[in-house]
Amino acid sequence: MNNSITLPVSIVESKARERALLLLDEGTAHEILGPFDFFESPHLEAQNIVPQSDDGMIIMQGTIRGRRSLVISIEGSFQGGGIGEVSGAKFAGALERAYASCEAGELIYPVIIYDTGGVRLQEANYGLLSIAEISSAIVALKKYVPVIGIIPGKVGSFGGMSLTAGLCSALIMTREGRLGMNGPEVVQQEAGIQELNAKQKPFIWKMIGGSMRHNSNLVDAIVEDDVVNYLDTLEDLWAKNSFKQRTTEYDTFLNMLKHLQLEEKISTDEAQEILSNRSELANAEATVADGGNPSRGRTWFNAFTNNAPSISETPSVLVADAELNGEKARFIAVVPNSESKFYRARNGEFGLQEAWTVAKYVRQAIEEDKDSANKRLIVPIVDVPGQAFGYHEELFGIYLACAASVEAYAVARQSGHPIVTCVVGKAISGAFLAHGMQGNRIISLDDSEVQVHVMSKKSAALVTMRTVEELDEFAKSVPSMAYDVHSFQTLGALHELIDGINADKPSKEQARKVLHSIVMAKEDIIQSGDRTLANRIQSKVAVENGRKASIAVREKITQQWN
Numbered sequence: 001m002n003n004s005i006t007l008p009v010s011i012v013e014s015k016a017r018e019r020a021l022l023l024l025d026e027g028t029a030h031e032i033l034g035p036f037d038f039f040e041s042p043h044l045e046a047q048n049i050v051p052q053s054d055d056g057m058i059i060m061q062g063t064i065r066g067r068r069s070l071v072i073s074i075e076g077s078f079q080g081g082g083i084g085e086v087s088g089a090k091f092a093g094a095l096e097r098a099y100a101s102c103e104a105g106e107l108i109y110p111v112i113i114y115d116t117g118g119v120r121l122q123e124a125n126y127g128l129l130s131i132a133e134i135s136s137a138i139v140a141l142k143k144y145v146p147v148i149g150i151i152p153g154k155v156g157s158f159g160g161m162s163l164t165a166g167l168c169s170a171l172i173m174t175r176e177g178r179l180g181m182n183g184p185e186v187v188q189q190e191a192g193i194q195e196l197n198a199k200q201k202p203f204i205w206k207m208i209g210g211s212m213r214h215n216s217n218l219v220d221a222i223v224e225d226d227v228v229n230y231l232d233t234l235e236d237l238w239a240k241n242s243f244k245q246r247t248t249e250y251d252t253f254l255n256m257l258k259h260l261q262l263e264e265k266i267s268t269d270e271a272q273e274i275l276s277n278r279s280e281l282a283n284a285e286a287t288v289a290d291g292g293n294p295s296r297g298r299t300w301f302n303a304f305t306n307n308a309p310s311i312s313e314t315p316s317v318l319v320a321d322a323e324l325n326g327e328k329a330r331f332i333a334v335v336p337n338s339e340s341k342f343y344r345a346r347n348g349e350f351g352l353q354e355a356w357t358v359a360k361y362v363r364q365a366i367e368e369d370k371d372s373a374n375k376r377l378i379v380p381i382v383d384v385p386g387q388a389f390g391y392h393e394e395l396f397g398i399y400l401a402c403a404a405s406v407e408a409y410a411v412a413r414q415s416g417h418p419i420v421t422c423v424v425g426k427a428i429s430g431a432f433l434a435h436g437m438q439g440n441r442i443i444s445l446d447d448s449e450v451q452v453h454v455m456s457k458k459s460a461a462l463v464t465m466r467t468v469e470e471l472d473e474f475a476k477s478v479p480s481m482a483y484d485v486h487s488f489q490t491l492g493a494l495h496e497l498i499d500g501i502n503a504d505k506p507s508k509e510q511a512r513k514v515l516h517s518i519v520m521a522k523e524d525i526i527q528s529g530d531r532t533l534a535n536r537i538q539s540k541v542a543v544e545n546g547r548k549a550s551i552a553v554r555e556k557i558t559q560q561w562n
Contacts, residue, residue: 008224008225008226008227009022009226009227009228010225010226010227011113011150011152011174011225011227011230012152012153012154012174012176012225013225015075015077016056016057016058016073016074016075016076016113016115017031017058017073017075019058019071019073019113019152020058020060020071020073020113021060022227023064023069023071023111023113023227023230023231023234024060024062024063024064024069024071025062025063025064025065025066028062028063029060029061029062030060030061030062031058031059031060032059032060032061032090032094032557032560032561033054033059033090033553033556033557033560034054035052035053035054036053037053037054037556038053039053039054039055039086039090039549039552039553039556040052040053040054040055040086041055041084041085041086041087041123041549042085042086042549043084043085043122043123043126043478043480044084044122044123046474046477046478047122047474047478049079049122052075052078054075055078055084055086055087055090056074056075056078056079056081056082056087057072057073057074057075057086057087057088057090057091058071058072058073058074058075059071059072059090059091059094059557060073061108061561064109064111064231064234064235065231065234065235067109067238068106068107068108068109069108069109069110069111070094070095070098070108070109070110070111071110071111071112071113072091072094072095072110072111072112072113073112073113073115074087074091074112074113074114074115074116074161075115076115076116076154076155077154079120079122080116080117080120080155081114081115081116081117081155081161082116082117082118082119082120082121082122082123082127083116083118083119083120083127083130083131083134083160083161084120084122084123084126084127084130085123085126085127085130085480085547085549085550086549086550086553087120087130088126088127088129088130088131088133088134088550089130089549089550089553089554090553090557091130091134092130092133092134092137093553093554093557093558094557095110095134095137095138095141096133096137096554097557097558097561098110098137098141099137099140099141099144101561102141102144102145103144107144107145108145109145109146109148109238110141110145110147110148111148111149111150111234112147112148112149112150112164112165112168113149113150113152114149114150114151114152114156114157114161114165115151115152115153115154115155115156115157116155116156116157116158116159116161117155117158117159117161117183117463118131118158118159118160118161118162118454119131119159119160119161119454119455121454121455121460121463121464121481122464122474122478122481123478123480123481124453124454124455124460124480124481125452125453125454125480125481125487125488125491126480126491126550127160127454128160128429128432128433128437128452128453128454129437129491129493129536129547129550130550131160131161131163131164131433131437132433132437132438132533133533133536134164135163135164135167135403135406135407135410135433135438136410136413136414136438136532136533138164138167138168139167139406139407139410139411139414140410140414140532142167142169146169146170146237146238146241146243147167147168147169148168148169148170148171148172148234148237149164149165149168149170149171149172150171150172150173150230151165151171151172151173151174151177151178151179151210151219152173152174152176152177152225152230153174153176153177153178153225154176155178156177156178156179156180156208157177157178157179158178158179158180158181158182158183159181159182159183159429159430159454160429160430160433160454162179162180162181162399162403163181163399163402163403163406163430163433163434164403165179165399165403166246166247166397166399166400166402166403166404167247167403167406167407169243170219170220170221170237170243170244171213171218171219171220171221172219172220172221172222172223172230172233172234172237173210173213173214173219173221173222173223174210174222174223174224174225175205175209175210175211175222176209176210176225177209177210178204178205178208178209178210179208179210179213179218179219179399180208180394180398180399181387181393181394181398181399181402181430182387182389182393182394182398183198183463184196184198184204184208185198185462185463186389186455186459186462186463187389187390187391187394189458189459189462190389190456190459191344191389191390191391195344195389195390195391196390196391196394203268206268207268207391207394207395208394208395210222212268212272213397215272215276216271216272216275216276216397217244217275217276217278218246218275218397218400220237220243220244221233221237246400246404247359247400247403247404247407247408248363248404249278249279249404250356250357250359250360250363250404251360252278252279253278253352253356253401253404254313254314254353254356254357254360255278255281255283255284256274256275256278256281256396257352257353257356257396258284258285258286259274259281259284259286260274260341260392260396262341262342262343262392265391265392266392266395268395271395271396274396275396275397288313288314288315288337288339288340288341289315289337289339290315290337290339291315291336291337291338291339291340291346293335293336293337293338295335295336295348295383295425296383296424296425296449296503296504297318297333297334297335297348297381297382297383297384297424297425298318298333298335299424299504299505299506300333300381300383300422300424300506300511300514301318301320301331301333301335301381303506303508303511303514304322304331304379304381304511304514304515305320305322305331306322308320308321308322311361312357312361313357314353314354314357315337315339315340316334316335316336316337316340316345316348316351316353316354316357317332317333317334317335317353317354317357317358317361318331318332318333318334318335319331319332319357319361321376324377324515324518324519325519327374327376327377328376328377329376329377329378329379329518330361330362330365330376330377330378330379331379331381332358332361332362332378332379332380332381332435333380333381333383334348334350334354334358334383334384334431334435335348335383336348340353342388342390342392342393343390344388344389344390344392344393345388345390345393347385348383348384348385349384349385349386349387349388349389349431350384350386350387350388350402350405350430350431350434350435351387351388351390351393351398351401352388352392352393352396352397352398352401354388354435355398355401355402355404355405355434356401356404356405358405358408358434358435359401359404359405359407359408360408362378362405362408362409362412363408363411365378365412365417366408366411366412366415366417369417370415375412375415375416375417375418376417377417377418377419377420377518377522378409378412378417378418378419378420379419379420379421379422379518380409380419380421380422380435380436380439381422381424382421382422382423382424382425382426382427382432382435382436383423383424383425383426383427384425384426384427384428384431384432384435384436385426385428385431386426386428386429386430386431386455386456387402387429387430387431387434402430402431402433402434403434405434405435406433406434406437406438409435409438409439410438413438413439413440413531414531414532415531416531418440418521418522418525418526419438419439419440419441419525420439420440420441420442420443420518420521420522420525421436421437421439421441421442421443422443422444422514422518423436423442423443423444423445423450423452423485424444424445424447424450424503425449425450425451425503426449426450426451427444427450427451427452428451428452428453428454428455428456429453429454429455432452438533440521440525440530440531440533440535441495441496441521441522441524441525441535442493442494442495443494443495443496443497443498443514443517443518443521444485444488444489444494444496444497444498445485445497445498445501445503445514446485446486446497446498446499446500446501447485447501447503448484449503450484450485450503451483451484451485452483452485452488453482453483457471457472457483475487479491485497489541490541490545490546491541491542491546491547492536492537492539492540492541492542492543492545492546492547493536493539493542493546495521495524495535495539496517496520496521498513498514498517500513501513501514537550537551537554
């Protein structure tokens with residue numbers, strides 16, 4: 001009689017390093033930039049936070065059931081799995097090296113284990129830059145190999161990192177896992193308890209938990225928490241090599257959104273039914289009223305296009321092609337619409353409709369120019385106060401909608417479309433990640449109302465358990481925490497800061513001046529021949545100070561790669 005019992009081996013209850021080791025075949029694991037390399041964040045001690053020697057990011061190479069693999073595992077118990085400069089550079093740098101290996105014909109299969117609240121607020125804009133670079137690398141890698149994400153539980157995957165999860169070729173979750181763009185506490189902070197009560201834990205899991213996401217056909221597999229189940233599912237996904245491409249379903253999702261009636265809150269069961277059958281919904285004829293609300297985004301869209309009519313079906317997304325230096329350029333702006341039925345996206349926020357619409361019209365430009373040697377310039381005009389914080393937004397997967405926008409811009413850039421992002425107002429959080437951060441070059445007006453950050457000050461204070469005044473004080477010594485565009489410029493990602501412009505009422509001469517800067521930025525892109533985001537760590541400002549740690553991490557990864 002055999003009395004031996006094989007007990008489940010939990011991924012949920014394991015630490016990040018253990019998780020990676022459990023997935024990799026025994027004896028094959030090789031850690032890159034491990035704890036004894038002492039690459040820790042240089043930005044935390046100034047804020048009285050003890051850094052961690054691996055910065056909460058585990059990178060390992062090895063094999064999974066004989067297949068060469070790269071495992072990236074995020075430690076949720078360190079700063080909530082938040083992405084800072086070093087951890088973000090480890091993540092992005094490892095994916096970039098994997099891409100180089102695949103390009104050279106040496107395939108390596110990435111597996112990402114998510115346990116993260118998104119950007120590490122104590123490093124703020126470093127996290128935004130890193131997530132943009134991670135996203136770009138995932139999109140590039142998918143041309144060669146599937147990128148598979150696992151969301152086991154504990155923290156889940158939130159914030160900007162939920163966008164990277166949405167970009168994955170496939171997602172594996174447990175019932176304990178959660179996937180959403182805005183954490184429940186932040187939604188409550190921004191929208192009020194009547195919008196979402198963050199203390200209703202069972203309801204939260206029913207709304208954004210693994211079972212809901214899987215039953216809604218938003219993730220590919222739900223597994224019981226035993227390491228063998230994850231391994232079997234990975235092997236099955238690799239063997240089938242057939243992935244859903246959800247980020248290209250813009251027409252399906254836009255049609256689904258037209259069907260929604262929001263006079264009362266849609267239940268989780270009803271939402272699950274709608275999402276799971278989204279491709280079977282009849283074409284809806286929905287006329288969306290346009291409030292014509294003024295904004296900087298609208299002002300500059302009109303100035304750049306000479307008041308051209310928008311071709312977009314969504315009034316809050318303005319899209320037009322205009323001639324610039326004798327060539328066609330596509331301008332895209334997100335603007336307020338007080339008549340939107342999505343009441344949490346009426347003030348210029350980047351919501352469900354906005355994200356899927358941007359994805360549609362960027363993809364349209366890619367398709368129209370696919371056989372052209374001269375791809376049109378794309379100009380995201382940025383004046384976005386953030387993503388929409390709302391119950392319906394989370395229920396219907398705003399993380400995926402924003403991921404679709406990110407991917408559309410990244411594919412356009414990687415296909416040869418020059419993208420020059422023009423910041424004219426607020427550039428906040430996931431909205432900026434989805435609309436602007438994938439540009440080859442970023443230019444900005446030098447104006448006191450231009451802000452770049454990851455979250456409103458009130459919500460940042462809530463999450464970090466500090467006061468707004470304390471955050472402002474720390475920002476003096478950690479520029480990445482500040483909101484002003486001059487602080488953002490010190491990180492090295494801005495191509496040009498344009499002064500002497502009336503941002504609210506530009507003259508024709510001022511508009512021409514900014515258009516000239518856009519043209520010069522486009523020429524710089526073409527001359528460089530580079531379709532990546534590498535210039536952000538190669539600029540003089542980045543090299544001398546702004547991204548020193550990011551550069552050093554990538555150099556070390558290259559040394560240790562093989």
